[in-house]
Amino acid sequence: MPETTRSGKLGEWQRLKSALQVNQAELPELQLQRAQFETFLGQAEDLFQTQAAHAASKQQASQQLTALMLECQRLATVLRVTLKQHYGPRSEKLTEFGLQPFRGRAPKTAPPPEEATEPETEAV
Numbered sequence: 046m047p048e049t050t051r052s053g054k055l056g057e058w059q060r061l062k063s064a065l066q067v068n069q070a071e072l073p074e075l076q077l078q079r080a081q082f083e084t085f086l087g088q089a090e091d092l093f094q095t096q097a098a099h100a101a102s103k104q105q106a107s108q109q110l111t112a113l114m115l116e117c118q119r120l121a122t123v124l125r126v127t128l129k130q131h132y133g134p135r136s137e138k139l140t141e142f143g144l145q146p147f148r149g150r151a152p153k154t155a156p157p158p159e160e161a162t163e164p165e166t167e168a169v
Contacts, residue, residue, distance in 0.1 A: 052093070055086075055093060058086050062082065129144065
């Protein structure tokens with residue numbers, strides 16, 4: 046079954062390269078293609094390692110970004126609470142900071158009284 050992943054293909058090509066090197070005396074007509082194949086394979090291996098290093102670097106950057114975002118969220122919460130304490134929870138100045146001032150609760154509206162449905166009686 047042919048390999049489909051990049052690492053699988055690289056492993057397959059490395060085995061092919063080894064077999065070609067062992068049998069190079071029997072296959073002199075393939076020397077030019079074998080040399081070119083080894084060059085390309087070396088370049089592919091280098092790029093594969095570079096890509097792996099970048100992936101590790103990306104993961105590390107992602108972890109650092111996650112930690113920084115958590116700290117920013119914590120500090121933003123502290124700053125919002127401090128702003129409410131400084132200006133007061135009802136101050137309209139809070140809107141400048143993206144905070145909603147406390148404007149009181151909306152009065153509860155009493156549900157409309159249900160009309161009692163009485164059976165109509167006929168007057169005789």
